[in-house]
Amino acid sequence: MRAALSILGLVVVMAIVLAVMKKQATQLAPAVAPTAASAPINAPQAVRQQLQQAMEQAASRASDAQP
Numbered sequence: 001m002r003a004a005l006s007i008l009g010l011v012v013v014m015a016i017v018l019a020v021m022k023k024q025a026t027q028l029a030p031a032v033a034p035t036a037a038s039a040p041i042n043a044p045q046a047v048r049q050q051l052q053q054a055m056e057q058a059a060s061r062a063s064d065a066q067p
Helices: 002-065
Strands: none
Touching: none
């Protein structure tokens, strides 16, 4: 009897957690969709700029580290 109630309790908690996750996912989905559509267009330029900045930082740190 105790095991059956424990399993029933776990099922109830799992149902509550899944219901909350579904509610949060539906609220999050409209906010994510517009940015995801525009991201691939600007992604190569943004990645290129970040790589260039990282290379410049690495070069300046390397030149500062040399005596």
